[in-house]
Amino acid sequence: MSDFDYGIVEEAAKQLYIKALCDLPPDVREALKRAYARETKPTARSVYEAIFKTIETADQKHTLICQDTGLPLYKVKIGSRYAWNGYEIKSRLTNGTRRATQEFPFRSSSTHPLLRVNPQTSVGPGLPVFYWDFSEDDTLDILMAPKGSGSENVSKMQMFTPADGVKAVKKFVLDTVVNGGGMPCPPGIIGVGFGGTADLVAKLAKDAILRPVGQRNPDPEIATMEVELEEAINSSGVGAMGLGGDVTTLAVHIETAYTHITQNPVAVNCQCWPARRARAVIHPDGAVEYGY
Amino acid sequence: MAEYHLTSPFSEQDIRQLRAGDIVRFDGRLFGIRDLTQIYMFDQHHEPPVSLAGYPCIHTAPSLRKAGDKWEKICVGTTTSVRMDRFSPDLIAKYGVRAIIGKAGLYQKSLEAMQQYGAVYLAIVGGSAALETLQIEEVEAVYWEHLHPEALYQFRVKNFGPLTVAMDSHGRHLYDEVRAEAARRMPEIYKKLGVA
Numbered sequence: 001m002s003d004f005d006y007g008i009v010e011e012a013a014k015q016l017y018i019k020a021l022c023d024l025p026p027d028v029r030e031a032l033k034r035a036y037a038r039e040t041k042p043t044a045r046s047v048y049e050a051i052f053k054t055i056e057t058a059d060q061k062h063t064l065i066c067q068d069t070g071l072p073l074y075k076v077k078i079g080s081r082y083a084w085n086g087y088e089i090k091s092r093l094t095n096g097t098r099r100a101t102q103e104f105p106f107r108s109s110s111t112h113p114l115l116r117v118n119p120q121t122s123v124g125p126g127l128p129v130f131y132w133d134f135s136e137d138d139t140l141d142i143l144m145a146p147k148g149s150g151s152e153n154v155s156k157m158q159m160f161t162p163a164d165g166v167k168a169v170k171k172f173v174l175d176t177v178v179n180g181g182g183m184p185c186p187p188g189i190i191g192v193g194f195g196g197t198a199d200l201v202a203k204l205a206k207d208a209i210l211r212p213v214g215q216r217n218p219d220p221e222i223a224t225m226e227v228e229l230e231e232a233i234n235s236s237g238v239g240a241m242g243l244g245g246d247v248t249t250l251a252v253h254i255e256t257a258y259t260h261i262t263q264n265p266v267a268v269n270c271q272c273w274p275a276r277r278a279r280a281v282i283h284p285d286g287a288v289e290y291g292y
Numbered sequence: 293m294a295e296y297h298l299t300s301p302f303s304e305q306d307i308r309q310l311r312a313g314d315i316v317r318f319d320g321r322l323f324g325i326r327d328l329t330q331i332y333m334f335d336q337h338h339e340p341p342v343s344l345a346g347y348p349c350i351h352t353a354p355s356l357r358k359a360g361d362k363w364e365k366i367c368v369g370t371t372t373s374v375r376m377d378r379f380s381p382d383l384i385a386k387y388g389v390r391a392i393i394g395k396a397g398l399y400q401k402s403l404e405a406m407q408q409y410g411a412v413y414l415a416i417v418g419g420s421a422a423l424e425t426l427q428i429e430e431v432e433a434v435y436w437e438h439l440h441p442e443a444l445y446q447f448r449v450k451n452f453g454p455l456t457v458a459m460d461s462h463g464r465h466l467y468d469e470v471r472a473e474a475a476r477r478m479p480e481i482y483k484k485l486g487v488a
């Protein structure tokens with residue numbers, strides 16, 4: 001085993017949670033500006049003006065953009081050319097999450113599902129949520145995303161049959177977003193999982209909202225489907241905060257997986273306008289690069 | 293769409309002039325309430341220790357810090373209103389609240405109370421806690437402290453907004469109108485998407 005100081009991972013986890021809550025990624029800011037430029041309805045335009053002032057206030061005062069600190073998710077890519085210790089990574093990310101909550105301090109949004117007791121730590125059994133993956137290089141790449149409940153609560157999944165076809169999938173995505181109205185604090189990113197199994201499809205949908213806004217799926221057919229769904233959703237007129245307007249979503253992102261020959265699963269994960277995420281790349285020499 | 297700058301407490305006239313889609317900002321006193329606050333008031337029959345008549349109420353569970361016996365703001369944001377719909381008609385009828393501020397709106401009975409007594413629902417931009425917190429000048433009082441973070445809060449605000457009049461005192465309900473318009477457009481959208 002190497003003598004890497006895993007305190008660096010803990011500190012990064014803490015910084016990432018705080019950064020994600022306070023500093024909106026540049027691609028999200030740009031996408032909101034483009035949406036504002038397109039928007040013609042005066043009520044919706046005033047929503048964007050408040051959004052831009054909020055972002056500016058959070059920048060200047062280093063405060064939370066939204067009061068909902070969400071549930072913490074870390075997507076971790078472990079480089080294979082270095083002897084990273086997975087157990088240490090997991091426990092340090094958990095500690096860092098707790099420390100961010102108590103040391104910033106901000107509200108913990110996590111609770112026991114039955115007893116509804118909030119330990120005020122943002123962690124607990126099953127939390128943070130971790131997505132693990134591996135890369136060919138030597139770095140530890142950590143993407144952190146706090147997920148708010150207003151948008152998570154309108155998320156849905158459905159197991160269609162192959163006979164229902166892609167039609168059912170597209171209609172499901174559109175209906176889910178339109179029925180959600182103003183609840184998920186639109187305009188945000190609509191994440192779609194397509195294929196896989198019942199659990200994997202939900203994970204794909206969440207993974208889809210973690211991409212920079214508007215980054216297309218590399219598969220051209222899927223990318224076309226993203227554009228079609230974006231246009232359909234934006235034609236609904238739901239608009240910013242569900243108060244009516246030309247832009248209801250900043251982008252639709254689809255992630256796919258192979259599925260069973262008898263299955264046709266789809267899941268929608270809605271993300272709100274503060275599409276919060278932050279990233280740290282940690283090198284074996286202990287250097288940490290922060291980004292989005 | 294008109295823009296208004298008001299000062300609370302609001303008169304019936306202040307409120308009746310507002311139409312769905314108008315933008316409002318205001319100065320003055322604002323009360324913060326949440327699910328528990330209203331369960332305590334209405335289900336457990338506790339009279340508020342301060343008059344709410346003419347004032348706006350916002351749906352919030354604020355993050356505050358107590359320094360000595362003074363409460364200070366940390367982060368004040370707004371929550372979804374529908375969970376508190378059942379209390380809203382009484383809040384308007386019995387306590388004379390003139391504006392309810394929240395996100396995503398309320399239902400028909402609340403709209404009827406707004407028409408009858410002269411009140412509005414003002415939509416705030418969800419997720420904009422940084423801005424709301426900035427616009428709160430002071431936490432003047434916290435009543436029923438044992439319920440914190442769902443107590444009864446008295447804030448003093450400056451230029452609070454922008455808020456959209458989403459339900460007015462003349463029976464208009466912007467969210468319902470947007471939903472109806474979306475439903476009207478749907479067949480065409482389905483056709484274009486090839487899912488009709």
Ligand code: SF4
Pocket residue numbers: 066067068070147148149150151152183184185272273274418419420
């Ligand atoms: S849905 Fe998003 S923006 Fe809206 S309150 Fe929740 S976390 Fe904040």
